[in-house]
Amino acid sequence: MDFPKISHHGGARGVTGSCHQLHLDASHSLLIDCGLEQGAGAEQDGEIAPIRFDVTNIQALIVTHVHLDHVGRIPALLAAGYRGPIFCSEPSARLLPLVLEDAYKLGISTDPVQVDRYLALLRRLIVALPFEQWHPLVVQEGVVCSIRLQRAGHLLGSAYVECDVRYPGVQASKRIVFSGDLGPASNPLLRAVRSPERADWLILESTYGDRLHPDRTDRQLRLEAAIDRALADNGTLLIPAFSLGRTQELLYEIEDVLHRKNLLNDSNGKEQGDLDLGVDWARLPIILDSPLAQRVTQAYRDLHEYWRCEARERLGQGRDPLGFGQLVCVDTHARHQQVVNYLKSTGRPAIVIAGNGMCSGGRIVNYLKAMLGDSRHEVMFVGYQAKGTPGAVIQACENAQGFVQVDLDGQFHEVRAKVISLGGYSGHADQAGLVDYVAGMPYVPQKIILVHGEKRAKFALADALMRRFANEQVRPGISIAQ
Structure with a gap:
């Protein structure tokens, strides 16, 4: 046959x-x-x-x-x-x-x-x-x-x-x-x-x-440590992420970090680490700056019956892993530009998740233009960066010494911000x-x-x-x- x-x-x-x-x-x-x-x-x-x-x-x-x-x-x-x-x-x-x-x-x-x-x-x-x-x-x-x-x-x-x-x-x-x-x-x-x-x-x-992927069991602890370190300088942690899948995983784990931090803050005042860092975790804004990611995240929330059991249990505890109170969603381009300028000019710590994941377009590019030249800030990569993309160039700056520049929209920008790659998110x-x-x-x-x-x-x-x-x-x- x-x-x-x-x-x-x-x-x-x-x-x-x-x-x-x-x-x-x-x-x-x-x-x-x-x-x-x-x-x-x-x-x-x-x-x-x-x-x-x-x-x-x-x-x-x-x-x-x-x-x-x-x-x-x-x-x-x-x-x-x-x-x-x-x-x-x-x-x-x-x-x-x-x-x-x-x-x-x-x-x-x-x-x-x-x-x-x-x-x-x-x-x-x-x-x-x-x-x-x-x-x-x-x-x-x-x-x-x-x-x-x-x-x-x-x-x-x-x-x-x-x-x-x-x-x-x-x-x-x-x-x-x-x-x-x-x-x-x-x-x-x-x-x-x-x-x-x-x-x-x-x-x-x-x-x-x-x-073989690296061990994923301590992924959230490594994320928390990276956030602690990045926020120590009162800077912004920039996370380039694709709108579908990766963004929702990040929000889910960041919510859990914030939940534990806030519980500790409620019972013990500031954590010892926070006293040293000057970070108020209860007021830390998590900025999601991607209209598509926002629509996808809302769909994920509506489709919670398809989540795994452990994730659904959080909803039963009165938590909203993808829609928590510290999450700030930026919709219009005008609002986006306001947020970029505010974070560039102030010393308030924040976490920004924006697309696209390889920094070759999207709203993350404006954040990079504004902040790459300032060592207070940090760029965290949680996904593969294809060869030749701006993301790959920036990622190569991790632990690099000396003068490095990246081309963003036809203009070169010096990379002085800290750079880190966090594995385990494939x-x-x-x-x-x-x-x-x-x-x-x-x-x-x-x-x-x-x-x-x-x-x-x-x-x-x-x-x-x-x-x-x-x-x-x-x-x-x-x-x-x-």
Whole structure:
């Protein structure tokens, strides 16, 4: 039998642009993700590449999660004529229009009429599916494909997709699993990923297939220590962060730090460390300066039923981990400029979280222009900085001696502010987590196809999987997508 078979339209040779087509027969297929290529060799920032494959036989698009490298080409898919359903989890159905509205305005048009028309079409096509329930897609008489979404632990609403395909005259179905992006077990907001009960074929991400993450158990303590140190000089702690996922994790952990600090302050006056530092934790403003991050954070708050148990318990204690009293949300550009000027000219400590995460655009750039030249301030990186971005240049200044400058919007700025990188915030499973995901299945997959990773990461993960199953009676066939 020639079917099922898989075509890769992105995410095969690199980390971004995930787009995989599952051909069920000669005239029916499913598309899993439709992501934007990012980084070196991709389209210019914000531009959306046209669809270069036939969309006429695609019965449904299934979205694993709403990061742009998995959904950013949906506008182009619609422009190519696709009008089928867009299946995703219930949280993703809430988040997807927020993310794609931003992408549409950046890459296609800001005309309000066009934006509204596009969003209306998008909302008509989105079909929200509950986790852990099969949804049948009858392709044609005798051929049936059902899909099920399972939590992937990468982002609120993120899922891996199980496709169960049954052909006439064939007793056993074929189970094909697309991992999407898998998260680490230690995300404080999300429920941990569980391995599939079965996968004949597994299309597996390999982003960090060649490395292990640092220990995450003391991540919050290291965050607290970094805040203490940064605020000692009555300066501003600048945290460049992407709007979706990373920002919400940071807010969640900062709220916990503030909660403990404030409890100590209430019972004992100022902490001994605060007496030395002159920091009033109870009045420390946490400034979220990103309109998109604010909308996403509100959606996270509304979707608290999808949080992990420990996070929901905080709500039961009367706390609001993503909407606490010291959180200041900056909406308009005028207000943003006021805040930048105020923090630059005063000595009041503050924490600012602003996009974008690599300092290549967004409101964080204005903060950097105003504060990089002052040693009172500190820039904290909690995510990967791509080579050649301003964030990577600033990050390289950590512990550097001497005169360093960074180009921001065509002007060079001297870096005198302190710089620190805080590990442990990756949203992806590392090599051990990916191997455990496969090893946790009751039966070894017949075939594993590695995608969504650089070549080195894929080969390292393939080697780790072969070593893990070397002594098993049944071993998977492992291939690397091209």
